[in-house]
Each structure stands twice: as structure tokens, then as C-alpha cells.
Amino acid sequence: MSVxxxxxxxxxxxxxxxxxWITKYAFLAAFAALFVYFSVEATSxxxxxxLLNALEGSMILLLIALSLTLVIGSGGIDLSAGTALDFGAWxxxxxxxxxxxxxxxxxxxxxxxxxxVGSVNAFLIVQLGVTPFLATLGTxxxxxxxxxxxxxxxxxxxxxxxxxxxxxxxxxxxxFVPNDILIVGLVLAGYYLYMQRSKHGRRIEAMxxxxxxxxxxxxxxxxxxxxxxxAAGVTCAVAGILLSxxxxxxxxxxxxxxxxxxxxxxxxxxSMHPRSRPNVLGTLAGVLFLSMLNNGLDLLGLDFxxxxxxxxxxxxxxxxxAYLIARQGTRSSAPRVGER
Numbered sequence: 001m002s003v004x005x006x007x008x009x010x011x012x013x014x015x016x017x018x019x020x021w022i023t024k025y026a027f028l029a030a031f032a033a034l035f036v037y038f039s040v041e042a043t044s045x046x047x048x049x050x051l052l053n054a055l056e057g058s059m060i061l062l063l064i065a066l067s068l069t070l071v072i073g074s075g076g077i078d079l080s081a082g083t084a085l086d087f088g089a090w091x092x093x094x095x096x097x098x099x100x101x102x103x104x105x106x107x108x109x110x111x112x113x114x115x116x117v118g119s120v121n122a123f124l125i126v127q128l129g130v131t132p133f134l135a136t137l138g139t140x141x142x143x144x145x146x147x148x149x150x151x152x153x154x155x156x157x158x159x160x161x162x163x164x165x166x167x168x169x170x171x172x173x174x175x176f177v178p179n180d181i182l183i184v185g186l187v188l189a190g191y192y193l194y195m196q197r198s199k200h201g202r203r204i205e206a207m208x209x210x211x212x213x214x215x216x217x218x219x220x221x222x223x224x225x226x227x228x229x230x231a232a233g234v235t236c237a238v239a240g241i242l243l244s245x246x247x248x249x250x251x252x253x254x255x256x257x258x259x260x261x262x263x264x265x266x267x268x269x270x271s272m273h274p275r276s277r278p279n280v281l282g283t284l285a286g287v288l289f290l291s292m293l294n295n296g297l298d299l300l301g302l303d304f305x306x307x308x309x310x311x312x313x314x315x316x317x318x319x320x321x322a323y324l325i326a327r328q329g330t331r332s333s334a335p336r337v338g339e340r
Contacts, residue, residue, distance in 0.1 A: 027271050030317070031289055038296035045299055052178075058291035059184045060085075063239035064255075064262035065269075065283045066191050067232035072266050073195065073278040074228050075208040076125070076132035080117055081262060082255030083143030084233040087113030088240025090147065090157070093250040096166070097159040103166035107241055114237025117143060118230035125229070126222050140256075147252040157250040170246035180242050187238060192280040204228070205277060261290055264315055290315075 038045045064081050071078040091113035095106035117139060124135035148154050170180040195201040206214040207221050215221050236255070244250055268289060269282025293314055297307045 027268065027285075027289075031285070031292075034289075034292060034296065034314075038292065038299065042296060042299035045296060050295070050299070054291050054295040056178055056180055057295070058287050059180045060239045060243055061258055061261055061265065061290065062184055062284065062287045063187060063235055063242075064258045065265040065287050066187065066280065067235040068262045068266050069269070069278045069280060069283045070191070070195065070204070070228055070235075071132075071232050072263075073208050074204045074225065075211055076225070076228070077136060078121065078229070078232055079133070079136040079259065080121060080139040080143060081232065081236050082253070082257070082259045083140050084114040084117040084236035085240040085243065085255030085258065086143065086147060086250075086253060087117055088237030089244040089250045089254070090150070090240070090252070091237075092166075092241050092244050093157050093159050093162075093248075096162060097157060103163045106166070110241045110244075111234050111237050114233040114235070114240070115230050116233070117236075118233025121233070122226040122229040126225050144253050151252050154252045156252075158248065160248050162245070162248045166245055167248065168245075170242045180246075183238070183242065187235065188280065188284065195280055200224075208277070265290055 044050050064085065067081055067084075068078060088110040092106045092110035095101040095109040096103060101109070120139050120142075121132075121136050124130040124138065125132055128135075130138070151157065168179060169183065172179045174182055195204065203214070203219055203224065206217070206219065207224060211221055239258075240255065243254075265286030266278050266283050268286035269284070270276050270278045272282045272285060273279045293311060297311060302310070
């Protein structure tokens, strides 16, 4: 049976629409499939205690991913996010254990440590014109060396006698809600309101889409970029505070382990955005996906190497889907020949 000329455009549009629908919801389907698989194969996966532990265990990663959402959304990158986390943990523990400062002052010192890392990035990128990749990579190497020197070669700093109020930041609860979830929830809400519901978020998105056009339109991109990198550093320092509060120990260069997962969460979340842009709720979904994956593989009791291989495979598939969705979004937004 032949297809008439008039039917062909409608058929092509239907196929494109179907392909767009498949790529748009592919990640959600993968999320649901893994959830069902772990629920069947790991009997304790759905227990309330396990789900709560998995949620609490993802709070540090969520803070790192939120900071990266802000930076990547503006068209940059931050390879020093783990360094800002380390400085937050280091300054908090050292302020109390070495200098005997009260814990609220130690928290302020930690936030200042994160702001310091962000300020160095902003100076290199905005003032000296270094590309974000090289600037933040340089900050990472400098921060790693500073930590090695400051701790006598990388020795841990332990403070088991930390005040109860400081330990309660990650170990206590308020109105039956764990404090770390409450704190990160407030940060998440702040990011959402700023990036998704304010004029500043739209300006940051414009910077990420085309920085030169944003400058031509009169947007003070240099000032925004300084604020973005400092805010990202402070957010990572909050993660360092929570980490040191729970462990009561500072381990040099421990923050790097969160970087790649944070970047992956941002790009996985971007795949669910209509324009394939970094966004707060998508990043949250990406973090929950990674947390579920890690928790499920742990409960299955797999060998470490097998777990790492499977985790890498799932991440590769998820990021490939994110790329395909981004390409699909670019194609669908581009005008086709003959369109008016």
C-alpha cells in the first residue's frame, strides 16, 4: 500500500513525536525498572530503615550536585567542588580541636573556607580570563597540596569530643525529621526558588546558553559569575560540615570521591528538562537514582569489582540516554527546511 504525499509529513511527525516521547521518559523507565529489580532481589531494600539510611546517605552528594547545577547551568564547570567540601570539613574540625573555638564559630570558619575556594575560582575565571575547566582544575591541585602540607602529609584530624550540638547537625533530629535532611532540604528549596522561580535563574540560564548574547543584552555576567562560584563553594562547605559532624574526623582530599557522581547527577537530571538544561528537581532525581543504585548493589552483596563494573555500566547507559535526549531536544527546537 502506497502512502500519499500528504500523509508522509504526518507520518514523519508522528515518528519524531514517538521517538521524543521514548527518549524523554527513558530515564524514568530505567529508574522504575531498577527499583523493581532491587525490591525483588534484595528483601530489605523496601524496609523503612534502609530507605531512610539511603536517603540520609545521599545528602552530601546532593549538596555537591546542587552546587554543580548552579555552575554548569551558567555555562561553567567546577572540578574543585570536592576541595571546597574538604576545606569546610577541615576548617570546622581544626577550629574546634586546635583553636578551641565554639562550634557556631567553627561553622562560620567552614563556610569561609568554602567561600575562599569559590573566590579563587572566580578570580582566575573572571579577573584573569582562565577557562573554567583549567581554573577549577588548578584550584583542585592547589587545594590538594595545601591539605597535604597543612596536615603533615595527609594525616587525619580526629575530634571525638566534638560538642553535642555540632554532632547533632547530622546525627540529631527536629520534629522527627533528621537534621541533615532538614538542612539539605532548606538548601534545596533555596536553590529551587533561586534557579527555577526567580529572574536571576533566568539570567543564569541565559549565561549558560550564550554568554556573549547575555552580555550584549546588558546582563552583568562577570558579577553573576563571581557570585555563582562563591555560592557553589559555600554549598560544598555545608556538605563538609555535615560530613565532619557525622564522622567527627577530617580526612584530607576525601571530597574528590563525590565529584564525578555529582556531575553525573546533573547531566542525568538535565535529560528530564524540556530544553535539556541543568535544573534543581532533575538533579534531585539524579542523586536519588545514584543513591538507589549504590544501595541496591550493596544489598545484593556483590564483589567490590563486580559492583564497580555494574555501577559504571548503568551510569554509562544513563549518561548515554541523557546525551540522546539532549540531541533530540536540539533537533526538535531547530527549524526544519520549509517551516515558517
